Amino acid sequence: MDLTLSRPKLISLAAGFTDNETLPVSEAWELLRELLGRRPTGEPAMQYGSTVGLPALRAQTAARIQAQDAATGEGRLHADLYAPDTTLLTHGSQQLLYMVTEALCDPGDVVIVEDPTYFVFLGILQSHGLECRGVRLESDGLDLARLERVLERLKREGRLPRLKLLYLVTYHQNPTSTTTAFAKKAAALDLLRHYERAAGHPLYLLEDAAYRELRFAGPDTASALAASGGLGRVIYAGTYSKPFATGVRVGFGLLPEPLRTAVTRVKGNHDFGTANLIQHLLSRAIAEGVYDRHVGRLRSRYATKAAGMTAAMRRHFPREVTWEEPRGGMYVWARLPRGVRAGARSELFRQALAAEVLYVPGRLCYADDPTRRAPDSEMRLSFGNATEPDIRTGITRLGKAIHATL
Amino acid sequence: MDLTLSRPKLISLAAGFTDNETLPVSEAWELLRELLGRRPTGEPAMQYGSTVGLPALRAQTAARIQAQDAATGEGRLHADLYAPDTTLLTHGSQQLLYMVTEALCDPGDVVIVEDPTYFVFLGILQSHGLECRGVRLESDGLDLARLERVLERLKREGRLPRLKLLYLVTYHQNPTSTTTAFAKKAAALDLLRHYERAAGHPLYLLEDAAYRELRFAGPDTASALAASGGLGRVIYAGTYSKPFATGVRVGFGLLPEPLRTAVTRVKGNHDFGTANLIQHLLSRAIAEGVYDRHVGRLRSRYATKAAGMTAAMRRHFPREVTWEEPRGGMYVWARLPRGVRAGARSELFRQALAAEVLYVPGRLCYADDPTRRAPDSEMRLSFGNATEPDIRTGITRLGKAIHATL
Numbered sequence: 001m002d003l004t005l006s007r008p009k010l011i012s013l014a015a016g017f018t019d020n021e022t023l024p025v026s027e028a029w030e031l032l033r034e035l036l037g038r039r040p041t042g043e044p045a046m047q048y049g050s051t052v053g054l055p056a057l058r059a060q061t062a063a064r065i066q067a068q069d070a071a072t073g074e075g076r077l078h079a080d081l082y083a084p085d086t087t088l089l090t091h092g093s094q095q096l097l098y099m100v101t102e103a104l105c106d107p108g109d110v111v112i113v114e115d116p117t118y119f120v121f122l123g124i125l126q127s128h129g130l131e132c133r134g135v136r137l138e139s140d141g142l143d144l145a146r147l148e149r150v151l152e153r154l155k156r157e158g159r160l161p162r163l164k165l166l167y168l169v170t171y172h173q174n175p176t177s178t179t180t181a182f183a184k185k186a187a188a189l190d191l192l193r194h195y196e197r198a199a200g201h202p203l204y205l206l207e208d209a210a211y212r213e214l215r216f217a218g219p220d221t222a223s224a225l226a227a228s229g230g231l232g233r234v235i236y237a238g239t240y241s242k243p244f245a246t247g248v249r250v251g252f253g254l255l256p257e258p259l260r261t262a263v264t265r266v267k268g269n270h271d272f273g274t275a276n277l278i279q280h281l282l283s284r285a286i287a288e289g290v291y292d293r294h295v296g297r298l299r300s301r302y303a304t305k306a307a308g309m310t311a312a313m314r315r316h317f318p319r320e321v322t323w324e325e326p327r328g329g330m331y332v333w334a335r336l337p338r339g340v341r342a343g344a345r346s347e348l349f350r351q352a353l354a355a356e357v358l359y360v361p362g363r364l365c366y367a368d369d370p371t372r373r374a375p376d377s378e379m380r381l382s383f384g385n386a387t388e389p390d391i392r393t394g395i396t397r398l399g400k401a402i403h404a405t406l
Numbered sequence: 407m408d409l410t411l412s413r414p415k416l417i418s419l420a421a422g423f424t425d426n427e428t429l430p431v432s433e434a435w436e437l438l439r440e441l442l443g444r445r446p447t448g449e450p451a452m453q454y455g456s457t458v459g460l461p462a463l464r465a466q467t468a469a470r471i472q473a474q475d476a477a478t479g480e481g482r483l484h485a486d487l488y489a490p491d492t493t494l495l496t497h498g499s500q501q502l503l504y505m506v507t508e509a510l511c512d513p514g515d516v517v518i519v520e521d522p523t524y525f526v527f528l529g530i531l532q533s534h535g536l537e538c539r540g541v542r543l544e545s546d547g548l549d550l551a552r553l554e555r556v557l558e559r560l561k562r563e564g565r566l567p568r569l570k571l572l573y574l575v576t577y578h579q580n581p582t583s584t585t586t587a588f589a590k591k592a593a594a595l596d597l598l599r600h601y602e603r604a605a606g607h608p609l610y611l612l613e614d615a616a617y618r619e620l621r622f623a624g625p626d627t628a629s630a631l632a633a634s635g636g637l638g639r640v641i642y643a644g645t646y647s648k649p650f651a652t653g654v655r656v657g658f659g660l661l662p663e664p665l666r667t668a669v670t671r672v673k674g675n676h677d678f679g680t681a682n683l684i685q686h687l688l689s690r691a692i693a694e695g696v697y698d699r700h701v702g703r704l705r706s707r708y709a710t711k712a713a714g715m716t717a718a719m720r721r722h723f724p725r726e727v728t729w730e731e732p733r734g735g736m737y738v739w740a741r742l743p744r745g746v747r748a749g750a751r752s753e754l755f756r757q758a759l760a761a762e763v764l765y766v767p768g769r770l771c772y773a774d775d776p777t778r779r780a781p782d783s784e785m786r787l788s789f790g791n792a793t794e795p796d797i798r799t800g801i802t803r804l805g806k807a808i809h810a811t812l
Contacts, residue, residue: 017454025448028683032438042431046651048423091497091677098676124675245452247682269530270504270676271497275684276653277434 007356011394014358016174016330017385018246022301024285024294028245031284045280051273052264053089053252057283061252062087064286065236068212068220074182075226081234082225086254088264089274093210093239093251096263097121099270100165100206100235100253103262105130110163112150114142116365116378117167118174118208125367131162132367134374139324141180142168144187151195153371160199166192168205171212171221172329175365175380179327182222189229204259206235210251213243213295215328216303225254232256240282242330243295248278302330305383305391312392313381316399318406330384333362336377340405343376351401357394413762417800420764422580422736423791424652428707430691430700434651437690451686457679458670459495459658463689467658468493470692471642474618474626480588481632487640488631492660494670495680499616499645499657502669503527505676506571506612506641506659509668511536516569518556520548522771522784523573524580524614531773537568538773540780545730547586548574550593557601559777566605572598574611577618577627578735581771581786585733588628595635610665612641616657619649619701621734622709631660638662646688648736649701654684708736711789711797718798719787722805724812736790739768742783746811749782757807763800 036042052058066082069075080086090096105111107129113122115134125132133150136143147166154160166188170180185205192203207224224234239251255263267273285291306326313323313334320337342348343363352359362378381398383391442448458464472488475481486492496502511517513535519528521540531538539556542549553572560566572594576586591611598609613630630640645657661669673679691697712732719729719740726743748754749769758765768784787804789797 020449020453023449023452025442025445025452028452029439029442029448032435032442036431036435036438039431042435043426043429044653046429046431046434046653047426048652091681094675095677120675120678127675245683246454247450247452247686249677249681269500269526269533271501271655272526275497275655275681277651278681278683280653 009356010358011356011386011390011397012358013381013386013391013394013398014360015385016382018242018330019298019301019305019384022298023245024290027285027290027294028248028281031281031288031290035280035284045277047276049273049276049279051268053087053274054276054279054283055084057089057279058084058087060283060286061089062254065223065225065238065254069222069226072182072220072222074222075186076228077226078231081230081254086256086260088253088255088260088267089279090251090253090267091271091274092241092249093208093237093253094120095270096237096251096253097206097208098124099263099266100259101125101128101130102266103259104204105164108162110154110159112147112163112166113367114168114173115367115369116175116362117367118169119360119364121167121208122365122367132369134367134369134372137176137178139178141170141178141184142188144184144191147188148191151191155195155198160195163199163203166203166205167208169208169210170224171209172214172326174211174329175331175360175362176333177324177326177329177331179221182226185224186227186229189224189227189233192233193229202233204233204235205230206237209236209238210242211329212238214299214302214330216299216306217327235259243298244282244285244291248281250274250278250282302383305388306332308388309381309383309391309395312395313399316396318403320406321402330382332381332383334379334381336379336402337406338377340377342379346376348401348405351404352398355397355401357397357401359398415762416764417762417792417796417803418764419787419792419797419800419804420766421791422788424648424736425704425707425711425790428704429651430696433691433696433700434654434687437687437694437696441686441690451683453682455679455682455685457674459493459680460682460685460689461490463495463685464490464493466689466692467495468660471629471631471644471660475628475632478588478626478628480628481592482634483632484637487636487660492662492666494659494661494666494673495685496657496659496673497677497680498647498655499614499643499659500526501676502643502657502659503612503614504530505669505672506665507531507534507536508672509665510610511570514568516560516565518553518569518572519773520574520579521773521775522581522768523773524575525766525770527573527614528771528773538775540773540775540778543582543584545584547576547584547590548594550590550597553594554597557597561601561604566601569605569609572609572611573614575614575616576629577615578620578732580617580735581737581766581768582739583730583732583735583737585627588632591630592633592635595630595633595639598639599635608639610639610641612643615642615644616648617735618644620705620708620736622705622712623733641665649704650688650691650697654687656680656684656688708789711794712738714794715787715789715797715801718801719805722802724809726812727808736788738787738789740785740787742785742808743812744783746783748785752782754807754811757810758804761803761807763803763807765804
């Protein structure tokens with residue numbers, strides 16, 4: 001961010017910001033006019049709410065996730081898991097992830113993550129003194145055989161009693177754009193359940209669905225809540241910020257008890273509850289269909305930008321660079337030939353910066369897991385915030401830098 | 407809160423909510439209309455900001471505190487301490503308090519607090535495994551001789567190296583309404599400095615100024631930033647929520663380095679930064695004078711409500727009950743005769759509840775300090791949220807309950 005501010009010519013393909021042009025400015029204005037135009041609706045929006053969050057928005061949230069899961073036809077839905085009482089509203093889904101970590105984990109505990117995974121949460125985990133073990137990703141989610149191997153190894157090492165969480169970014173993953181198949185979530189839950197006896201406590205699956213609504217190709221997939229092993233073991237984290245407006249930071253979690261009570265207590269300590277005005281704004285946006293219409297527009301816009309980015313990559317990147325076409329989210333994960341380094345101290349990163357283009361080195365997305373060597377020849381490219389001309393220019397510059405490095 | 411929701415007849419003199427009728431609903435709407443009426447101002451408000459917060463609002467914040475301190479004529483101002491670069495914006499001042507605790511304290515550390523103090527922060531400290539030592543309050547702030555005694559005792563016990571913070575709610579304190587004299591802040595800082603050598607690290611004064619702008623009688627007092635011992639040792643926490651609207655949760659801190667950098671890192675992990683829309687709203691409210699006009703109205707309203715509450719207390723409470731007239735904030739601290747218990751399990755609390763009136767038992771505001779016995783014959787009464795008729799009815803009911811208990 002600092003780099004972006006101090007170098008106005010720099011094209012950042014690094015930031016996870018959303019698209020400026022699509023921000024629903026006039027829509028928010030209309031909704032706020034209705035909300036604040038009358039004191040009976042205006043006063044509650046300007047007053048404290050409760051720590052768990054606005055009841056109407058909690059009900060809308062639970063109902064939305066249930067409807068999304070039901071529409072996939074996958075799994076079997078337990079209505080209890082999609083109730084306002086399981087739902088907690090937060091200042092972005094980041095805050096939920098943070099509070100779950102605080103409520104559940106002590107220094108020295110173990111969390112299993114995807115290899116690679118969302119690097120900010122990785123930073124949170126590791127700064128809390130937690131040990132992260134990575135499980136390789138396949139094109140439809142984590143490699144189950146490897147997950148079992150990690151669990152076996154933890155058992156052998158006597159570390160299972162310190163395992164608390166399996167953290168998966170299940171939809172259009174940050175950074176790889178991978179979506180986890182429902183069958184894999186169900187199988188992962190079964191595996192966790194199998195090792196619970198040796199752990200001596202529940203092993204939770206923390207499902208980070210931040211990018212679920214930003215799908216622009218292919219069918220939706222049911223969440224882990226719909227898996228038979230999901231009862232009491234799945235924490236579902238989502239957000240309204242990225243699909244609507246990142247300046248309106250409201251995220252949410254669906255959590256089983258006693259975890260929801262514990263996390264709510266942490267929330268009370270953090271800030272008493274999410275700023276009420278923006279919760280009322282979102283609740284109204286959903287109730288009036290403004291939110292869904294906006295998400296529809298955003299999807300087609302991101303589809304176009306993603307296609308523009310990968311078209312430019314096909315044209316300007318060497319043949320040896322590979323990637324999967326994103327079906328949602330805002331990232332393309334580019335793999336360079338083995339041996340080509342892309343890290344923050346690499347020749348490539350330096351050359352890219354000299355050419356005024358910024359990417360996220362893939363290495364940052366790998367946990368400090370001593371049991372394997374982290375790859376350093378990948379990069380995360382975001383088509384979220386940059387304009388279409390900037391994406392083309394940025395990819396052209398980056399292509400030159402890669403060519404020069406190979 | 408749960409109690410209030412489930413018993414509609416209950417008059418709560420417990421909640422620290424602000425006055426519904428004075429909420430600046432139409433003012434907020436006007437400001438949002440200007441903000442969101444044009445895309446050049448609307449887009450930044452709807453997009454992510456930076457972790458430290460909106461630059462304009464940081465500059466306004468630092469300048470306001472500097473002007474407030476300058477206007478008192480007390481102390482000597484170091485311009486460096488009132489700079490945008492020392493300022494961090496948060497989701498309410500509560501979040502700042504929480505993050506300072508996280509950044510600075512480890513389980514087993516010691517924090518010195520006022521006896522009594524703000525009970526929510528006390529809960530945060532104690533839930534982080536911190537030991538709290540209480541220092542008796544006088545009518546102009548903490549008893550300096552007792553502060554020295556606590557420091558001496560910590561030194562004797564070899565616990566000084568674990569001391570991290572002195573936490574003071576310096577303006578119209580929650581719960582007692584006491585304002586700390588500037589000379590006492592300066593003396594407390596000098597005392598802390600004196601013990602730093604034995605501690606082996608900086609001893610910070612965390613000055614919680616949440617109620618500073620809600621002053622309705624008497625002159626303002628300079629913050630600890632203006633004391634000569636304040637350089638590099640004062641963390642100043644404030645809020646825009648209570649003076650403007652609690653649904654617009656924006657607080658702030660002025661922090662010395664390296665603490666500001668450390669706390670900013672924690673903020674990045676919590677939520678990346680405060681919701682941008684509400685920061686833009688507040689910045690505009692301040693720039694256009696809407697904020698100050700609103701604070702003026704709020705002050706005269708609270709002055710009236712406070713006078714109404716204490717008038718009713720003089721009429722309906724037994725003579726043996728004593729209190730100080732509040733000069734700001736939203737609380738009256740009532741002291742019952744020694745031996746009359748007011749705690750959550752007391753006969754008085756039970757009778758008050760049966761009569762449909764709720765107060766905060768004073769005992770909750772005392773730390774679990776093993777070196778002294780905590781009083782249990784006080785109550786915190788809030789005139790913030792209840793209407794004037796409800797305040798009169800509530801005090802009448804409470805008076806009857808106290809009479810019955812004596």
